[in-house]
Amino acid sequence: MTDGALASPVRDRVAAGTFRPVWIVLAAVGSVHLLGVRLPTTAQYGLLLGTVLLLGLPHGALDHLTLPRARDEPVTLRGIGIFSVAYLAVAGAYGIAWLVAPAASFAGFVLLTWFHWGQGDRAHLALATDAAHLEDPWVSRLTLLVRGGLPMVVPLLAFPEQYRSVTTTVVGLFDPGGGHWLAPAFDPSTRIAVGVGFGLATVGTLLAGHYVAGDRRGWRIDAVETGLLWAFFATVPPILAIGVYFAVWHSLRHLARLVAIDETASTALTEGATGRLLARVGTGALPMTVGALALFGAIAVVVPNEPGSLAGVGGVYLVLLAVLTLPHAGVVTVLDRVQRVV
Ligand SMILES: CC1=C(/C=C/C(C)=C/C=C/C(C)=C/C=O)C(C)(C)CCC1
Ligand SMILES: [Fe+2]
Numbered sequence: 001m002t003d004g005a006l007a008s009p010v011r012d013r014v015a016a017g018t019f020r021p022v023w024i025v026l027a028a029v030g031s032v033h034l035l036g037v038r039l040p041t042t043a044q045y046g047l048l049l050g051t052v053l054l055l056g057l058p059h060g061a062l063d064h065l066t067l068p069r070a071r072d073e074p075v076t077l078r079g080i081g082i083f084s085v086a087y088l089a090v091a092g093a094y095g096i097a098w099l100v101a102p103a104a105s106f107a108g109f110v111l112l113t114w115f116h117w118g119q120g121d122r123a124h125l126a127l128a129t130d131a132a133h134l135e136d137p138w139v140s141r142l143t144l145l146v147r148g149g150l151p152m153v154v155p156l157l158a159f160p161e162q163y164r165s166v167t168t169t170v171v172g173l174f175d176p177g178g179g180h181w182l183a184p185a186f187d188p189s190t191r192i193a194v195g196v197g198f199g200l201a202t203v204g205t206l207l208a209g210h211y212v213a214g215d216r217r218g219w220r221i222d223a224v225e226t227g228l229l230w231a232f233f234a235t236v237p238p239i240l241a242i243g244v245y246f247a248v249w250h251s252l253r254h255l256a257r258l259v260a261i262d263e264t265a266s267t268a269l270t271e272g273a274t275g276r277l278l279a280r281v282g283t284g285a286l287p288m289t290v291g292a293l294a295l296f297g298a299i300a301v302v303v304p305n306e307p308g309s310l311a312g313v314g315g316v317y318l319v320l321l322a323v324l325t326l327p328h329a330g331v332v333t334v335l336d337r338v339q340r341v342v
Helices: 008-018 020-034 041-050 056-060 063-071 077-100 102-128 137-158 160-172 178-186 188-213 217-235 238-260 263-270 274-302 310-338
Strands: none
Touching: 008 020, 008 102, 008 238, 008 263, 020 217, 020 238, 041 238, 041 310, 056 238, 056 274, 056 310, 063 077, 063 238, 063 274, 063 310, 077 102, 077 274, 077 310, 102 137, 102 160, 102 178, 102 217, 102 238, 102 310, 137 160, 137 188, 137 217, 137 238, 160 178, 160 238, 160 310, 178 188, 188 217, 217 238, 238 263, 238 274, 238 310, 263 274, 274 310
Protein backbone atom coordinates (compact mmCIF):
# COMPACT_ATOMS: atom_id res chain seq x y z
CA MET A 1 0.00 0.00 0.00
CA THR A 2 1.25 3.50 -0.74
CA ASP A 3 1.39 6.16 1.98
CA GLY A 4 -1.61 7.98 0.64
CA ALA A 5 -3.96 5.00 0.34
CA LEU A 6 -7.45 5.70 1.62
CA ALA A 7 -9.10 4.26 4.71
CA SER A 8 -10.49 0.91 3.65
CA PRO A 9 -14.33 1.27 3.76
CA VAL A 10 -14.12 4.44 1.67
CA ARG A 11 -11.49 2.91 -0.55
CA ASP A 12 -13.60 -0.16 -1.21
CA ARG A 13 -16.59 1.98 -2.17
CA VAL A 14 -14.49 4.21 -4.39
CA ALA A 15 -12.95 1.17 -6.08
CA ALA A 16 -16.36 -0.48 -6.53
CA GLY A 17 -17.77 2.63 -8.20
CA THR A 18 -14.87 3.65 -10.39
CA PHE A 19 -13.38 0.46 -11.79
CA ARG A 20 -15.69 -2.23 -13.08
CA PRO A 21 -18.82 -0.17 -13.94
CA VAL A 22 -16.69 2.27 -15.92
CA TRP A 23 -14.82 -0.53 -17.72
CA ILE A 24 -18.22 -1.88 -18.77
CA VAL A 25 -19.26 1.51 -20.16
CA LEU A 26 -16.08 1.82 -22.21
CA ALA A 27 -16.23 -1.78 -23.38
CA ALA A 28 -19.86 -1.32 -24.43
CA VAL A 29 -19.14 1.87 -26.38
CA GLY A 30 -16.10 0.20 -27.97
CA SER A 31 -18.03 -2.96 -28.91
CA VAL A 32 -20.81 -1.00 -30.57
CA HIS A 33 -18.17 0.73 -32.68
CA LEU A 34 -16.49 -2.55 -33.54
CA LEU A 35 -19.85 -3.63 -34.94
CA GLY A 36 -19.65 -0.65 -37.28
CA VAL A 37 -22.03 1.77 -35.57
CA ARG A 38 -20.99 5.42 -35.99
CA LEU A 39 -22.52 8.50 -34.40
CA PRO A 40 -22.68 11.60 -36.60
CA THR A 41 -20.00 14.16 -35.70
CA THR A 42 -22.63 16.57 -34.37
CA ALA A 43 -23.87 13.93 -31.92
CA GLN A 44 -20.28 13.31 -30.84
CA TYR A 45 -19.79 17.01 -30.18
CA GLY A 46 -23.16 17.05 -28.42
CA LEU A 47 -21.99 14.35 -26.06
CA LEU A 48 -18.67 16.11 -25.46
CA LEU A 49 -20.63 19.27 -24.63
CA GLY A 50 -22.77 17.24 -22.22
CA THR A 51 -19.73 17.12 -19.94
CA VAL A 52 -20.37 20.82 -19.22
CA LEU A 53 -22.81 19.58 -16.59
CA LEU A 54 -22.13 15.86 -16.54
CA LEU A 55 -19.11 15.47 -14.26
CA GLY A 56 -16.66 17.30 -16.58
CA LEU A 57 -16.75 20.95 -15.56
CA PRO A 58 -18.03 20.12 -12.04
CA HIS A 59 -14.93 17.99 -11.39
CA GLY A 60 -12.80 21.13 -11.41
CA ALA A 61 -15.42 23.27 -9.68
CA LEU A 62 -14.36 22.00 -6.27
CA ASP A 63 -10.77 23.15 -6.71
CA HIS A 64 -11.20 26.01 -4.23
CA LEU A 65 -12.15 23.53 -1.47
CA THR A 66 -9.68 20.81 -2.36
CA LEU A 67 -6.43 21.86 -0.72
CA PRO A 68 -7.95 23.11 2.57
CA ARG A 69 -9.83 19.82 2.84
CA ALA A 70 -6.78 17.73 2.02
CA ARG A 71 -4.72 19.63 4.59
CA ASP A 72 -7.48 19.61 7.19
CA GLU A 73 -7.57 23.39 7.23
CA PRO A 74 -10.66 25.60 7.50
CA VAL A 75 -12.18 27.01 4.31
CA THR A 76 -12.36 30.80 4.67
CA LEU A 77 -13.90 33.43 2.45
CA ARG A 78 -10.58 35.26 2.34
CA GLY A 79 -8.79 32.05 1.31
CA ILE A 80 -11.31 31.43 -1.46
CA GLY A 81 -10.90 35.04 -2.62
CA ILE A 82 -7.12 34.84 -2.88
CA PHE A 83 -7.32 31.42 -4.50
CA SER A 84 -9.84 32.61 -7.09
CA VAL A 85 -7.77 35.63 -8.09
CA ALA A 86 -4.65 33.49 -8.55
CA TYR A 87 -6.62 30.83 -10.43
CA LEU A 88 -8.13 33.35 -12.83
CA ALA A 89 -4.76 35.05 -13.34
CA VAL A 90 -3.21 31.76 -14.49
CA ALA A 91 -6.22 30.96 -16.68
CA GLY A 92 -6.20 34.51 -18.05
CA ALA A 93 -2.51 34.38 -18.95
CA TYR A 94 -3.11 31.19 -20.90
CA GLY A 95 -6.14 32.84 -22.53
CA ILE A 96 -3.88 35.63 -23.77
CA ALA A 97 -1.44 33.04 -25.09
CA TRP A 98 -4.30 31.57 -27.16
CA LEU A 99 -4.88 34.99 -28.74
CA VAL A 100 -1.20 35.50 -29.49
CA ALA A 101 -0.15 31.99 -30.53
CA PRO A 102 -3.15 29.68 -31.03
CA ALA A 103 -1.37 26.75 -32.66
CA ALA A 104 1.32 26.60 -29.98
CA SER A 105 -1.38 26.99 -27.33
CA PHE A 106 -3.26 24.06 -28.84
CA ALA A 107 -0.12 21.91 -28.81
CA GLY A 108 0.44 23.02 -25.22
CA PHE A 109 -3.13 22.01 -24.38
CA VAL A 110 -2.57 18.48 -25.66
CA LEU A 111 0.63 18.21 -23.60
CA LEU A 112 -1.05 19.70 -20.52
CA THR A 113 -3.91 17.21 -20.81
CA TRP A 114 -1.40 14.41 -21.30
CA PHE A 115 0.24 15.36 -18.00
CA HIS A 116 -2.97 16.06 -16.09
CA TRP A 117 -4.90 12.96 -17.13
CA GLY A 118 -1.80 10.90 -16.45
CA GLN A 119 -1.42 12.33 -12.96
CA GLY A 120 -5.13 11.70 -12.32
CA ASP A 121 -4.93 8.04 -13.27
CA ARG A 122 -1.74 7.51 -11.34
CA ALA A 123 -3.24 9.03 -8.20
CA HIS A 124 -6.38 6.96 -8.52
CA LEU A 125 -4.34 3.77 -8.80
CA ALA A 126 -2.22 4.76 -5.83
CA LEU A 127 -5.19 5.71 -3.65
CA ALA A 128 -7.77 3.11 -4.62
CA THR A 129 -5.59 0.00 -5.04
CA ASP A 130 -2.49 -1.56 -3.54
CA ALA A 131 -0.43 -0.19 -6.41
CA ALA A 132 2.96 -1.12 -4.97
CA HIS A 133 4.60 -0.76 -8.37
CA LEU A 134 4.01 3.00 -8.20
CA GLU A 135 6.29 3.30 -5.20
CA ASP A 136 9.18 3.07 -7.61
CA PRO A 137 9.72 6.67 -8.76
CA TRP A 138 10.55 5.73 -12.34
CA VAL A 139 7.61 3.38 -12.73
CA SER A 140 5.45 6.13 -11.23
CA ARG A 141 6.64 8.71 -13.79
CA LEU A 142 6.35 6.28 -16.67
CA THR A 143 2.83 5.35 -15.57
CA LEU A 144 1.85 9.01 -15.74
CA LEU A 145 3.37 9.19 -19.21
CA VAL A 146 1.52 6.12 -20.48
CA ARG A 147 -1.85 6.78 -18.85
CA GLY A 148 -1.95 10.40 -19.92
CA GLY A 149 -0.68 9.57 -23.39
CA LEU A 150 -3.44 7.07 -24.14
CA PRO A 151 -6.22 9.65 -24.82
CA MET A 152 -3.82 12.05 -26.58
CA VAL A 153 -1.70 9.68 -28.70
CA VAL A 154 -3.88 6.70 -29.64
CA PRO A 155 -6.53 8.87 -31.42
CA LEU A 156 -3.72 10.40 -33.50
CA LEU A 157 -2.77 6.92 -34.66
CA ALA A 158 -6.28 5.65 -35.26
CA PHE A 159 -8.26 8.74 -36.29
CA PRO A 160 -5.84 11.30 -37.73
CA GLU A 161 -8.52 13.03 -39.83
CA GLN A 162 -10.83 13.76 -36.92
CA TYR A 163 -7.85 14.80 -34.84
CA ARG A 164 -6.79 17.19 -37.58
CA SER A 165 -10.31 18.55 -38.00
CA VAL A 166 -10.61 19.31 -34.25
CA THR A 167 -7.20 20.98 -34.37
CA THR A 168 -8.25 23.11 -37.34
CA THR A 169 -11.57 24.02 -35.72
CA VAL A 170 -10.04 25.10 -32.42
CA VAL A 171 -7.07 26.97 -33.88
CA GLY A 172 -9.40 28.42 -36.54
CA LEU A 173 -11.39 30.25 -33.87
CA PHE A 174 -8.33 32.44 -33.53
CA ASP A 175 -6.60 32.16 -36.88
CA PRO A 176 -8.00 30.33 -39.89
CA GLY A 177 -5.11 28.42 -41.43
CA GLY A 178 -3.08 28.96 -38.27
CA GLY A 179 -2.78 25.24 -37.61
CA HIS A 180 -0.44 24.99 -40.56
CA TRP A 181 2.74 24.23 -38.71
CA LEU A 182 1.03 21.43 -36.78
CA ALA A 183 0.55 19.57 -40.09
CA PRO A 184 3.69 17.37 -39.74
CA ALA A 185 2.12 15.78 -36.65
CA PHE A 186 -0.40 14.11 -38.96
CA ASP A 187 2.14 12.73 -41.47
CA PRO A 188 2.11 8.93 -41.65
CA SER A 189 5.83 8.83 -40.83
CA THR A 190 5.34 10.88 -37.66
CA ARG A 191 2.39 8.75 -36.64
CA ILE A 192 4.26 5.49 -37.19
CA ALA A 193 7.19 6.73 -35.12
CA VAL A 194 4.91 8.01 -32.35
CA GLY A 195 2.88 4.79 -32.41
CA VAL A 196 5.93 2.53 -32.15
CA GLY A 197 7.45 4.71 -29.43
CA PHE A 198 4.28 4.86 -27.41
CA GLY A 199 3.61 1.14 -27.84
CA LEU A 200 7.09 0.37 -26.55
CA ALA A 201 6.62 2.79 -23.64
CA THR A 202 3.35 1.06 -22.73
CA VAL A 203 4.82 -2.43 -22.72
CA GLY A 204 8.06 -1.32 -21.09
CA THR A 205 6.22 0.48 -18.28
CA LEU A 206 4.01 -2.49 -17.49
CA LEU A 207 6.98 -4.85 -17.54
CA ALA A 208 8.96 -2.53 -15.27
CA GLY A 209 6.00 -2.33 -12.88
CA HIS A 210 5.77 -6.10 -12.78
CA TYR A 211 9.50 -6.35 -12.23
CA VAL A 212 9.54 -4.02 -9.20
CA ALA A 213 6.37 -5.20 -7.47
CA GLY A 214 5.41 -8.58 -8.89
CA ASP A 215 1.97 -9.74 -9.93
CA ARG A 216 -0.12 -7.75 -7.45
CA ARG A 217 -3.76 -6.73 -7.74
CA GLY A 218 -2.90 -3.06 -8.24
CA TRP A 219 -0.56 -3.91 -11.09
CA ARG A 220 -3.12 -6.21 -12.69
CA ILE A 221 -5.75 -3.46 -12.57
CA ASP A 222 -3.23 -1.09 -14.14
CA ALA A 223 -2.48 -3.58 -16.92
CA VAL A 224 -6.17 -4.30 -17.61
CA GLU A 225 -6.99 -0.59 -17.74
CA THR A 226 -4.06 0.22 -19.98
CA GLY A 227 -5.12 -2.47 -22.44
CA LEU A 228 -8.74 -1.37 -22.29
CA LEU A 229 -7.86 2.28 -22.95
CA TRP A 230 -5.63 1.36 -25.89
CA ALA A 231 -8.51 -0.61 -27.42
CA PHE A 232 -11.09 2.05 -26.61
CA PHE A 233 -9.18 4.95 -28.14
CA ALA A 234 -8.21 2.84 -31.15
CA THR A 235 -11.85 1.97 -31.82
CA VAL A 236 -14.03 4.96 -30.89
CA PRO A 237 -13.74 8.26 -32.80
CA PRO A 238 -11.94 10.72 -30.53
CA ILE A 239 -14.56 13.47 -30.04
CA LEU A 240 -16.92 10.86 -28.66
CA ALA A 241 -14.21 8.81 -26.96
CA ILE A 242 -12.80 11.82 -25.17
CA GLY A 243 -16.27 12.98 -24.13
CA VAL A 244 -17.02 9.58 -22.55
CA TYR A 245 -13.57 9.27 -20.99
CA PHE A 246 -13.59 12.81 -19.59
CA ALA A 247 -16.92 12.24 -17.79
CA VAL A 248 -16.88 8.67 -16.54
CA TRP A 249 -13.14 8.11 -16.27
CA HIS A 250 -11.12 11.20 -15.41
CA SER A 251 -13.79 13.34 -13.75
CA LEU A 252 -15.47 10.54 -11.83
CA ARG A 253 -12.12 9.42 -10.44
CA HIS A 254 -11.18 12.92 -9.38
CA LEU A 255 -14.58 13.49 -7.75
CA ALA A 256 -14.24 10.17 -5.90
CA ARG A 257 -10.88 11.36 -4.63
CA LEU A 258 -12.48 14.55 -3.34
CA VAL A 259 -15.32 12.64 -1.71
CA ALA A 260 -12.73 10.66 0.21
CA ILE A 261 -11.24 13.81 1.78
CA ASP A 262 -14.63 15.29 2.67
CA GLU A 263 -16.08 13.70 5.78
CA THR A 264 -19.70 14.61 5.06
CA ALA A 265 -19.46 13.13 1.57
CA SER A 266 -17.48 10.04 2.52
CA THR A 267 -19.92 9.22 5.33
CA ALA A 268 -22.78 9.46 2.85
CA LEU A 269 -20.81 7.19 0.51
CA THR A 270 -20.14 4.48 3.06
CA GLU A 271 -23.75 4.62 4.28
CA GLY A 272 -24.96 4.22 0.71
CA ALA A 273 -26.88 7.53 0.97
CA THR A 274 -26.65 8.41 -2.72
CA GLY A 275 -29.02 11.38 -2.54
CA ARG A 276 -27.04 12.97 0.27
CA LEU A 277 -23.78 12.31 -1.53
CA LEU A 278 -24.97 13.89 -4.79
CA ALA A 279 -26.42 16.87 -2.91
CA ARG A 280 -23.16 17.43 -1.09
CA VAL A 281 -20.98 17.23 -4.20
CA GLY A 282 -23.50 19.10 -6.33
CA THR A 283 -23.89 22.07 -4.00
CA GLY A 284 -20.12 22.28 -3.57
CA ALA A 285 -19.54 22.32 -7.31
CA LEU A 286 -22.47 24.55 -8.29
CA PRO A 287 -21.06 28.08 -7.82
CA MET A 288 -17.81 27.52 -9.74
CA THR A 289 -19.61 25.52 -12.45
CA VAL A 290 -21.84 28.56 -12.99
CA GLY A 291 -18.72 30.75 -13.02
CA ALA A 292 -17.13 28.47 -15.63
CA LEU A 293 -20.27 28.70 -17.76
CA ALA A 294 -19.99 32.48 -17.70
CA LEU A 295 -16.39 32.16 -18.83
CA PHE A 296 -17.55 29.81 -21.62
CA GLY A 297 -19.83 32.59 -22.89
CA ALA A 298 -17.09 35.18 -22.55
CA ILE A 299 -14.63 33.08 -24.59
CA ALA A 300 -17.24 32.56 -27.31
CA VAL A 301 -17.52 36.35 -27.60
CA VAL A 302 -13.80 37.13 -27.35
CA VAL A 303 -12.49 34.65 -29.96
CA PRO A 304 -11.78 36.55 -33.17
CA ASN A 305 -13.86 34.21 -35.34
CA GLU A 306 -17.29 33.58 -33.95
CA PRO A 307 -18.19 29.87 -33.71
CA GLY A 308 -20.75 29.27 -36.42
CA SER A 309 -21.56 25.60 -35.85
CA LEU A 310 -21.83 23.00 -33.14
CA ALA A 311 -18.22 22.05 -33.91
CA GLY A 312 -17.24 25.68 -33.31
CA VAL A 313 -19.05 25.70 -29.97
CA GLY A 314 -17.25 22.44 -29.14
CA GLY A 315 -14.02 24.22 -30.06
CA VAL A 316 -14.79 27.09 -27.68
CA TYR A 317 -15.50 24.51 -24.98
CA LEU A 318 -12.06 22.98 -25.55
CA VAL A 319 -10.45 26.42 -25.18
CA LEU A 320 -12.39 26.87 -21.93
CA LEU A 321 -11.14 23.48 -20.73
CA ALA A 322 -7.60 24.42 -21.70
CA VAL A 323 -7.47 27.66 -19.73
CA LEU A 324 -9.15 26.11 -16.69
CA THR A 325 -7.02 22.99 -16.77
CA LEU A 326 -3.79 24.92 -16.29
CA PRO A 327 -4.60 26.14 -12.74
CA HIS A 328 -6.60 22.94 -12.08
CA ALA A 329 -3.55 20.79 -12.83
CA GLY A 330 -1.60 23.02 -10.44
CA VAL A 331 -4.08 22.25 -7.67
CA VAL A 332 -3.93 18.53 -8.42
CA THR A 333 -0.12 18.60 -8.43
CA VAL A 334 -0.15 20.07 -4.92
CA LEU A 335 -2.84 17.58 -3.89
CA ASP A 336 -0.62 14.73 -5.10
CA ARG A 337 2.09 15.96 -2.76
CA VAL A 338 -0.24 16.47 0.19
CA GLN A 339 -1.63 12.94 -0.26
CA ARG A 340 1.87 11.58 -0.91
CA VAL A 341 0.97 10.08 -4.22
CA VAL A 342 4.37 11.25 -5.46
C1 LIG B 1 -11.62 16.44 -28.27
C2 LIG B 1 -10.44 15.99 -29.06
C3 LIG B 1 -9.12 16.24 -28.70
C4 LIG B 1 -8.65 16.89 -27.47
C5 LIG B 1 -9.25 16.99 -26.31
C6 LIG B 1 -8.64 17.51 -25.11
C7 LIG B 1 -7.22 17.90 -25.11
C8 LIG B 1 -9.42 17.60 -24.02
C9 LIG B 1 -8.97 18.02 -22.73
C10 LIG B 1 -9.80 18.12 -21.69
C11 LIG B 1 -9.36 18.45 -20.35
C12 LIG B 1 -7.98 18.79 -20.06
C13 LIG B 1 -10.25 18.41 -19.37
C14 LIG B 1 -9.93 18.63 -17.95
O1 LIG B 1 -9.53 17.71 -17.20
C15 LIG B 1 -7.98 15.82 -29.58
C16 LIG B 1 -7.27 14.65 -28.94
C17 LIG B 1 -7.02 16.94 -29.80
C18 LIG B 1 -8.46 15.42 -30.97
C19 LIG B 1 -9.68 14.72 -31.08
C20 LIG B 1 -10.78 15.23 -30.29
FE1 LIG C 1 -8.98 17.10 -13.89
